[in-house]
Amino acid sequence: MVFEKIAEIIAEHLGLAADSVSRDSSLEDLGIDSLDTVEMVMQLESDLGVELELEGKISTVGELVDFVESKL
Amino acid sequence: MINSPICGLLGIEHPIIQGGMAWVSDGTLAAAVSNGGGLGIISAMSADAGYLSRQVARARSLTDRPFGVNVMLMSPYAGEVARTVADMGVSVVTTGAGNPSKYMKMWIDSGVAVIPVVASVALARMMERSGASAVIAEGGESGGHVGDTSTLVLVPQVCDAVGIPVIAAGGIADGRGFAAVRALGACGVQIGTRFLVADECSIHDNYKDKIIKASDIATVVTGRRLGHAVRSLKTPFSRAYLKAEYDSALPDEDLEKLGVGALRLAAVEGDAEHGCFLAGQVAGMVKKRQRAADIISEIMAEAEVVIKGASEWAV
Ligand SMILES: Cc1cc2nc3c(=O)[nH]c(=O)nc-3n(C[C@H](O)[C@H](O)[C@H](O)COP(=O)(O)O)c2cc1C
Numbered sequence: 001m002v003f004e005k006i007a008e009i010i011a012e013h014l015g016l017a018a019d020s021v022s023r024d025s026s027l028e029d030l031g032i033d034s035l036d037t038v039e040m041v042m043q044l045e046s047d048l049g050v051e052l053e054l055e056g057k058i059s060t061v062g063e064l065v066d067f068v069e070s071k072l
Numbered sequence: 073m074i075n076s077p078i079c080g081l082l083g084i085e086h087p088i089i090q091g092g093m094a095w096v097s098d099g100t101l102a103a104a105v106s107n108g109g110g111l112g113i114i115s116a117m118s119a120d121a122g123y124l125s126r127q128v129a130r131a132r133s134l135t136d137r138p139f140g141v142n143v144m145l146m147s148p149y150a151g152e153v154a155r156t157v158a159d160m161g162v163s164v165v166t167t168g169a170g171n172p173s174k175y176m177k178m179w180i181d182s183g184v185a186v187i188p189v190v191a192s193v194a195l196a197r198m199m200e201r202s203g204a205s206a207v208i209a210e211g212g213e214s215g216g217h218v219g220d221t222s223t224l225v226l227v228p229q230v231c232d233a234v235g236i237p238v239i240a241a242g243g244i245a246d247g248r249g250f251a252a253v254r255a256l257g258a259c260g261v262q263i264g265t266r267f268l269v270a271d272e273c274s275i276h277d278n279y280k281d282k283i284i285k286a287s288d289i290a291t292v293v294t295g296r297r298l299g300h301a302v303r304s305l306k307t308p309f310s311r312a313y314l315k316a317e318y319d320s321a322l323p324d325e326d327l328e329k330l331g332v333g334a335l336r337l338a339a340v341e342g343d344a345e346h347g348c349f350l351a352g353q354v355a356g357m358v359k360k361r362q363r364a365a366d367i368i369s370e371i372m373a374e375a376e377v378v379i380k381g382a383s384e385w386a387v
Binding site for chain 1: 170171194219299
């Protein structure tokens with residue numbers, strides 16, 4: 001469920017179809033920079049009602065999903 | 073006299089912060105700015121904690137007033153200098169090139185006021201939540217590492233998004249710029265480029281000459297391909313770099329190597345050929361060398377004239 005939500009947010013952010021985003025997609029290859037990541041994390045917070053303290057660097061969609069799931 | 077909530081917050085007289093500048097803002101420049109009534113900032117740049125402690129000691133020997141330290145989050149020594157800031161009881165820390173979340177609690181617990189530089193609304197909101205005392209909204213016209221959004225567009229959006237004071241940076245070098253960002257909702261300014269030509273700034277004379285001679289279109293942004301965009305003067309170095317950036321046959325690692333050491337070559341050696349002379353678009357408005365204190369008093373006096381005169385614009 002978290003993956004679907006994140007894929008939807010990324011797809012919307014980048015103007016892609018949600019099924020073109022996979023767990024293995026690297027954020028950099030998708031063209032998502034660190035400011036975009038912060039923006040998506042803030043949106044995830046309001047959509048999922050959790051507080052996400054971004055600490056380490058997140059490189060792939062799968063890592064972002066795992067990070068968010070660990071906070072739920 | 074122009075009042076601002078950040079004066080009380082930081083214990084300063086005028087709401088002007090001298091931005092942290094790698095290879096440029098040492099303890100001497102920071103102390104000169106603080107003695108002039110603004111807030112001087114020492115850059116921790118990519119040096120170790122020993123360098124930072126020496127610069128803090130130097131500034132303390134030159135001023136009793138508050139000053140700050142800028143921690144560049146991409147520095148390999150970011151962790152140890154972050155600790156030094158807390159241990160030495162520096163009044164204020166500003167952060168650049170990234171998200172400082174992991175150090176914020178340590179700083180706040182040690183009584184350091186944290187003022188992150190942000191280039192987006194989302195990061196500003198995240199910083200407010202993590203306990204920042206204020207944020208510096210830095211537009212893409214700035215010198216150094218830059219975001220894309222311009223000051224005119226970024227500042228009001230950050231002001232709308234957060235409740236803490238917002239300081240504007242990027243493209244401000246005189247009282248008109250100060251008054252303009254005040255109108256956008258900012259309660260103070262951070263200035264980099266104009267302080268490059270301060271008498272107390274120790275960069276090479278060639279660097280200062282280039283700033284004084286710069287025109288309105290003198291800067292360029294390089295490094296977008298590697299994800300760290302940097303604004304500097306157009307020079308043989310930046311032109312060669314820009315060309316290499318568009319060369320898709322050149323691997324990223326080789327491109328990265330091209331930039332190594334170029335900041336030092338500009339600031340210390342004044343190497344016009346191989347140096348990278350970081351500067352903001354506003355370099356075209358910087359026309360004379362002055363003492364740091366005179367830069368501050370001149371900007372404040374001009375701003376007062378503009379702000380008082382503005383009442384005549386509406387009838
Ligand atoms: C030579 C130079 C070096 C800089 N180095 C840093 C830095 O190390 N860390 C940082 O957060 N900002 C850095 N900046 C940005 C400044 O702190 C400041 O925000 C910016 O210069 C404001 O825009 P202005 O140049 O239009 O006044 C640098 C700017 C310049 C011109």
